[in-house]
Amino acid sequence: MSIKLGIIGGGQLAWMMGDAAKKLGVELIVQTPSQNDPAVSIAKDSIFAAVDDAAATEILATKCDIITFENEFVNLAALSQLEKKGVCFRPQLAALAPLLDKYEQRCYLRDLGLPVPQFFALPGEKDIESKIADLGFPVVLKARRHGYDGQGTFIIPDFSALSKIINHSNTQFLVEEFVPFTKELAIIAARSVNGEIVIYPAVETFQEEQVCRWVIAPAIITKEQNLEIEAIAHKLLNSLQYIGVLGIELFLTADGKILVNEIAPRTHNSGHFSLDACETSQFEQHLRAVSSLPLNNSILHCSSAVMVNLLGYENCQSDYQKQRQQLADIPQSTVHWYGKTEARPGRKLGHITVLLEQDNRDAVKHIIHQIESIWYPPEKISQNFP
Numbered sequence: 001m002s003i004k005l006g007i008i009g010g011g012q013l014a015w016m017m018g019d020a021a022k023k024l025g026v027e028l029i030v031q032t033p034s035q036n037d038p039a040v041s042i043a044k045d046s047i048f049a050a051v052d053d054a055a056a057t058e059i060l061a062t063k064c065d066i067i068t069f070e071n072e073f074v075n076l077a078a079l080s081q082l083e084k085k086g087v088c089f090r091p092q093l094a095a096l097a098p099l100l101d102k103y104e105q106r107c108y109l110r111d112l113g114l115p116v117p118q119f120f121a122l123p124g125e126k127d128i129e130s131k132i133a134d135l136g137f138p139v140v141l142k143a144r145r146h147g148y149d150g151q152g153t154f155i156i157p158d159f160s161a162l163s164k165i166i167n168h169s170n171t172q173f174l175v176e177e178f179v180p181f182t183k184e185l186a187i188i189a190a191r192s193v194n195g196e197i198v199i200y201p202a203v204e205t206f207q208e209e210q211v212c213r214w215v216i217a218p219a220i221i222t223k224e225q226n227l228e229i230e231a232i233a234h235k236l237l238n239s240l241q242y243i244g245v246l247g248i249e250l251f252l253t254a255d256g257k258i259l260v261n262e263i264a265p266r267t268h269n270s271g272h273f274s275l276d277a278c279e280t281s282q283f284e285q286h287l288r289a290v291s292s293l294p295l296n297n298s299i300l301h302c303s304s305a306v307m308v309n310l311l312g313y314e315n316c317q318s319d320y321q322k323q324r325q326q327l328a329d330i331p332q333s334t335v336h337w338y339g340k341t342e343a344r345p346g347r348k349l350g351h352i353t354v355l356l357e358q359d360n361r362d363a364v365k366h367i368i369h370q371i372e373s374i375w376y377p378p379e380k381i382s383q384n385f386p
Helices: 016-026 054-063 076-084 103-113 125-133 158-166 223-240 283-291 322-328 361-373
Strands: 003-008 028-030 045-048 065-067 118-119 139-143 154-158 173-177 182-193 197-198 203-208 211-217 244-250 258-264 304-312 331-335 348-356
Touching: 003 054, 016 028, 016 283, 028 054, 045 054, 045 197, 054 065, 054 076, 076 182, 103 173, 103 258, 125 158, 125 173, 154 158, 154 223, 173 203, 182 223, 182 283, 197 223, 197 258, 203 361, 223 244, 322 331, 322 361, 348 361
Parallel strands: 003 028, 003 065, 028 045
Antiparallel strands: 118 173, 139 154, 139 173, 182 197, 182 203, 182 244, 203 211, 211 304, 244 258, 304 348, 331 348
């Protein structure tokens, strides 16, 4: 008898679970706002409702054995009432609770003894100057809830810019020091019901305007730095008693220190390379973990891989068939198109992964430039190649 798995959220992260679900005999049922959302096409059944609609989630629970999450924009208090009635959530709500608010997440990481940037919750105006004086400008301002792909994150150069944002917003904010990192890193980790942990290779990521442009696997870091990152993942997963996949974003500083930036309690953009470059993708690993199946091998089966996000750069409706065909002609490439019907600047429409036989940074740079030159008009091509 197949497992019936409910997913709160029907975007591309849920859609990319489709092939693994077929392989493992898992039936997917999604709760998602629109019939045009990507995962509707691969789901056995769909409930069309906002992801924070707990009444819809109660209906979802009647159709499945376990409920998991594609995104973290849920109403935890309302879901806890369902959990008390016996609904099985994986990861458990207790594991999500300290992670959904970014200030509370920072506090949790700090209290675990994990290395994080200096931070504070935005207090009243009278306290800001003294607190920021300890950090110095620029600082990073983050919405405590519902920020993603650069939304709700601001690099603040001075008090004037800070006041302009906070005086025109009802949002609660986290303020943290600006870290002059040399690399942004990420790691995908999974923990099973039985406490088994599997970790994917650490990767280097590159962001523009706080949106990920590309990912390079594996990251070029020292053995000691890699071991430190893996130790962070183990400590976090075990402390939370987490079940499923999560993504950990990190900074590498000029003096070689590792700092934890953010935790995403779900599959993550930095792990998309695993669909083509690893024996077991992060999506299959997540299904295995939440369905009480054994975890599987996460190692690369190539020397290195490059994943480039295909981001919207205009407001239009197009399937970009010409560019997609040119991208598919790149040797050792796979194009993943999410089937979204509308493009807008910064929206993730798809991604491409290219497998390389050698871990050669000149080859990586060439591939990224080739992909961006095909996908973007000249003025939108990044000028910051690795």
